[in-house]
Amino acid sequence: MKLQVTQENLSKALSSVGRVASTRGTLPILSNVLLKTVGTRLSIAATNLDIAITHYIGSKVAEEGSITVPARLMQDFVGSLPGGVIDLTLEDNKLHVSTDQYNSTINGVSAEDYPVMPAIDGGVTWTISAKALKSGLQQVIGAASNDEARPVLTGVYVHSHEGKVYLVATDSYRLAEKILPASSDEINLLIPANALQDLLRIVSDHDEDVTVTHDDQQVLFKVGDVELVTRLIEGKYPDYRKLIPKDFASSATLKRSDFVNITKVSSLFARESAGSVTIRLDDATGQVSIRSVASQLGENTASADAQVTGEGTITLNSRYILDALGALGGDQVTFSFNGKLEPCVLADPAASDYLHVIMPLKS
Amino acid sequence: MKLQVTQENLSKALSSVGRVASTRGTLPILSNVLLKTVGTRLSIAATNLDIAITHYIGSKVAEEGSITVPARLMQDFVGSLPGGVIDLTLEDNKLHVSTDQYNSTINGVSAEDYPVMPAIDGGVTWTISAKALKSGLQQVIGAASNDEARPVLTGVYVHSHEGKVYLVATDSYRLAEKILPASSDEINLLIPANALQDLLRIVSDHDEDVTVTHDDQQVLFKVGDVELVTRLIEGKYPDYRKLIPKDFASSATLKRSDFVNITKVSSLFARESAGSVTIRLDDATGQVSIRSVASQLGENTASADAQVTGEGTITLNSRYILDALGALGGDQVTFSFNGKLEPCVLADPAASDYLHVIMPLKS
Numbered sequence: 001m002k003l004q005v006t007q008e009n010l011s012k013a014l015s016s017v018g019r020v021a022s023t024r025g026t027l028p029i030l031s032n033v034l035l036k037t038v039g040t041r042l043s044i045a046a047t048n049l050d051i052a053i054t055h056y057i058g059s060k061v062a063e064e065g066s067i068t069v070p071a072r073l074m075q076d077f078v079g080s081l082p083g084g085v086i087d088l089t090l091e092d093n094k095l096h097v098s099t100d101q102y103n104s105t106i107n108g109v110s111a112e113d114y115p116v117m118p119a120i121d122g123g124v125t126w127t128i129s130a131k132a133l134k135s136g137l138q139q140v141i142g143a144a145s146n147d148e149a150r151p152v153l154t155g156v157y158v159h160s161h162e163g164k165v166y167l168v169a170t171d172s173y174r175l176a177e178k179i180l181p182a183s184s185d186e187i188n189l190l191i192p193a194n195a196l197q198d199l200l201r202i203v204s205d206h207d208e209d210v211t212v213t214h215d216d217q218q219v220l221f222k223v224g225d226v227e228l229v230t231r232l233i234e235g236k237y238p239d240y241r242k243l244i245p246k247d248f249a250s251s252a253t254l255k256r257s258d259f260v261n262i263t264k265v266s267s268l269f270a271r272e273s274a275g276s277v278t279i280r281l282d283d284a285t286g287q288v289s290i291r292s293v294a295s296q297l298g299e300n301t302a303s304a305d306a307q308v309t310g311e312g313t314i315t316l317n318s319r320y321i322l323d324a325l326g327a328l329g330g331d332q333v334t335f336s337f338n339g340k341l342e343p344c345v346l347a348d349p350a351a352s353d354y355l356h357v358i359m360p361l362k363s
Numbered sequence: 364m365k366l367q368v369t370q371e372n373l374s375k376a377l378s379s380v381g382r383v384a385s386t387r388g389t390l391p392i393l394s395n396v397l398l399k400t401v402g403t404r405l406s407i408a409a410t411n412l413d414i415a416i417t418h419y420i421g422s423k424v425a426e427e428g429s430i431t432v433p434a435r436l437m438q439d440f441v442g443s444l445p446g447g448v449i450d451l452t453l454e455d456n457k458l459h460v461s462t463d464q465y466n467s468t469i470n471g472v473s474a475e476d477y478p479v480m481p482a483i484d485g486g487v488t489w490t491i492s493a494k495a496l497k498s499g500l501q502q503v504i505g506a507a508s509n510d511e512a513r514p515v516l517t518g519v520y521v522h523s524h525e526g527k528v529y530l531v532a533t534d535s536y537r538l539a540e541k542i543l544p545a546s547s548d549e550i551n552l553l554i555p556a557n558a559l560q561d562l563l564r565i566v567s568d569h570d571e572d573v574t575v576t577h578d579d580q581q582v583l584f585k586v587g588d589v590e591l592v593t594r595l596i597e598g599k600y601p602d603y604r605k606l607i608p609k610d611f612a613s614s615a616t617l618k619r620s621d622f623v624n625i626t627k628v629s630s631l632f633a634r635e636s637a638g639s640v641t642i643r644l645d646d647a648t649g650q651v652s653i654r655s656v657a658s659q660l661g662e663n664t665a666s667a668d669a670q671v672t673g674e675g676t677i678t679l680n681s682r683y684i685l686d687a688l689g690a691l692g693g694d695q696v697t698f699s700f701n702g703k704l705e706p707c708v709l710a711d712p713a714a715s716d717y718l719h720v721i722m723p724l725k726s
Contacts, residue, residue, distance in 0.1 A: 073661075077632075080631065081628065101665055102625075102628060102663070104628075104662065104663035104664070107659060107661045261445070269467065298458075300467035302467075
């Protein structure tokens, strides 16, 4: 292998695939990245056996070949080099990396020892704008669970329903649902949230279409010169639609920034009580007020003006409220619930494509 | 106690004293801050028994008084409030903090239970520009030791010598010496580096004079409306002057940014060897080159053009080189040594008030 690439391209490719290479696994070679000439391009790839990312960059290839090298060292090293042309030459599994000022030799491991990168043959293909996919994922992904005890909840449920494409995530304490600007009747995927976190990092740099191809076991995302493949989660997603209340006894619409501020201040007094704060709506005063009590430290009540219908109180985890308010766009937010034992719903009164449901705490 | 302050002033004061209040100590009250009316001002103070910081802010005092409240909660809470007037009212050791939108009660502990803040009567007083003190401290403080086994090395040695005032710090592996633009014959202080770290945070906001007052046991810094008192370290500082070499067999002057870059890249290959890199000067090629070897990962040689006198090699900890280059100002740096067993010296060829000495590693 003998070729030239630019520092800028190589550094960017190593960053986008590097996060998948892990030093914590049982297979030492998975902490390496695979470099491989493909025609006039160099492919830079890494996998953790669940997720694989491949990034293609332009290259002046004098001699074909492939090698794996330690991902972290290669990424830090190339990232520290000045911009410009880098020569890569392979001799006996040693990769020589050189520029005018720098000459280094990185000990590699034969590409033959690297796991085969997964590929999808056939399957269903659809496309969506990168921007819509990215903002939709960002609105739901925080509601997915980290608890491996219930694997289905660690995924984002991407599915079509009555012709529309939905993104849904829930950890059973809160649920987020987004309708994407795409139409299909044949999507039914449960994608690991951590793979989608990796996808978000890749999509951030691209403002074009994303091509999604999936079969029963895997899904492939193509964004520009980058490909991400991940296995799907097996299992049946809960029938979440029946959990979302439609009519409400109490509802308030207020400035989202006001709701964020009064929740943040109240959460400081809720550290002892695992974030528990009590929200009160009162249509007589036209106010939303949040109360928190820290038995030793003191107590706090914060309030904001709102358009209120009905009255009532509900006790929620302040962190979940802040997460929901962060995921919502728009200036205004509508907060609605039916008594203190049923889930509440937060939504943007100006947008019907997103809602966030939070289960109450017992109080 | 009943008074009004602005959120901006109170929040700033709580931040500057808050770092000294610790929840880790054995005396629970030391995690509180002391609020106390002093004439038409409110003093906000905290101590960890070694260091005490007091910040005075303007206040509309309706009723005098004092109380201590949890530092972290008070700081986070006031920091989260919107700008404007805050009312503070004390009732039965409960501090009511209120604005238009927010009403909170913070449970306090009587100010009588708080340790007496240390004070200095008499002693020597001198002044120095905050800017000069700050930049001088920043250049030496990183060379002080963290190892409590040798307490004198955990301090910065501030002393007068032949009419000039010096700042010195060393952890026995490297040493930094700065000459301040001040003159005196009677300064001989060993000040804990962590107290000076706190001082640096306070000084950063002030571009005026700092007044320093000290006796045998304590030193007081006054900067604007803030006072910091710290105990001094007892013991005799090493006679460091004889350790600084004056003449050199090999010397190179190069761009500081070049030296930083080649050291950073080399340090990536020096992780296995505790940062050890070998620097080579060669007057025949006019180059400084740095070589590092990671037995498993590979090896690297990086070089930069320099004005070189003599030739030789020396092995150093790359982190210490980067620290020294970070502490040096100026475009150029002169790097000088006498063989591989003696300390090397880094200095700015355009400034004679600062030098940095690094002991070599055995190689």
